[in-house]
Amino acid sequence: MKIYCVNWQAADEAELERKHYPDIELILARSTNDTAATLDAETAKTVDAVINYSPAHNVPLPPTAxxxxxxxxxxxxGFDNIDTVGWGARNIPACNVPDYGTTEVADHAIALMLALTRGSYTYPNTLVAGGAENWHFNQAPLIRRHKNATFGIVGLGRIGLAAARRAAAFDMKVVFYDPHLLSGVDLSTGYERVHSLNELMSRADVVSVHAPLSNETRGLLGAEAFAAAKPGLIVVNTARGPIIDVSALEAAMQKGTVVGAGLDVLPNEPGDLEHPLIKAWRAGEDWIKNRLIVTPHAAFYSPASMVDLRLKSIEVVHAYLAEGRLTNCVNREYLKR
Structure with missing residues (x-):
């Protein structure tokens, strides 16, 4: 069994994978944050499977290679950088690894909310900048009580559900919008389901995005959604950057409808530092100071989550090729029955 590991980014030579799967031949094609891996055409023709490891390069690998x-x-x-249609046209399953990093991403979403609403981001920054003269509780502009506030979730999958549980532990009321979720889930969890994004936006004090990127969700949180928002909204995105129209978010923050945002993902990564929203944040402009937090697509990361990701990626291949067991397939609709 031979696997082409494309856009390999780990510093090691896959010792972890080789230890657990000694029967598999792994071919590593490295990439950096700036440059995608170069495929060896002859090698690509010989492999039984291909795994794309890069979160940064969104150009799908060509199935014909x-x-x-x-x-x-x-x-x-996320599987927006895998050609589900192209692989499906060849009747080849395309899969992802959805069951790693769930706790890390959910924790990060709540941490972004708390950093804004409890001042854990603002207070240290103001003390560093101003010293004793900023030694006061009024330095953080978005402080609020969480109990009885409404936590709105876009996408109640594994991570969305984990975030919901954490928000509920803060005595927040959880409301979610997920048009693809089967009916009855809200009855079993105790969370309230709404059937339109605008209703979610109008009721939530915090909205946390946990949906996959697709044609349906690209720009989902845009001008219309922000126009429907409850004044004083805080937005958190640990899913995919293009789900939020950053220009519409900027307008909503300028207007004051959205008072704060925590973004772990941006439409283009590394982030477009010249976008007016990001540029204003980096310059510390008064209107956005202490109202925006940006982290570098790091919500998924912990040493433990990376071990899970690496082993589960190989496990998906091994289960299918060695056992005929298909898991986490994201292009079933294109496969011949």
């Missing part, structure tokens, strides 16, 4: 591959895997939750 791997004529003998029987499965393709995206090493991560």
């Amino acid at each position: 791997f004529p003998n591959a029987r499965i393709a895997v995206r090493s991560g939750v």
Whole structure:
């Protein structure tokens, strides 16, 4: 069994994978944050499977480059950079790894909320900048009580559900919008379901995004959604950057409808530092000071989550090729029955 590990970014030579799967031949094609890996055309023709490890390069690997591959895997939750249609046209399953980093992302979403609403981001910054003259509780502009506030979730999958549980532990009321979720989930969890994004926006004090990126969700939180928002809204995104129209978010923050945002993801990564919203934040302009937090697509990360991701990526391939067991397939609708 031979796997082409494309856009490999780990510093090591896959010792972890080789230890757990000694029967698999792993071919590593490295990438950096700036440059995608270069495929060796002849090698690509010989592999049984391909795994794309890069979160940074959103150009899907060409299925035609791997004529003998029987499965393709995206090493991560999001599968917007895997050609589901192209692989499906060849009747080859394309899969992801959805069951790693769930706790880390959910924790990060709540941490972004708390950093804004409890001042854990603002207070240290103001003390560093102003010293004793800023030694006062009024330095953080978005402090609020969480009990009885409404936590709105866009997408109640694994991570959205984990975030909901954490928000409920703060005695927040949880409301969610997920048009693809089967009916009855709200009855079993105790969370309230709404059937339009605008209703969620109009009721929530905090909105946390946990949906996958698709044609349906691209720009989902845009001008219309922000126009429907409850004044004083805080927005958190640990999912995919393009789900939020950053220009519409900027307008909503300038207007004051959205008072704060925590963004772990941006439409283009590394982030477009010249976008007016990001530029204003980096310059410390008064209107946005202490109201925006940006982290570098790091919500998924912990040493433990990376071990899970690496082993589960190989496990998906091994289960299918060695056992005939298909897991985490994201292009079933394109496969011949």
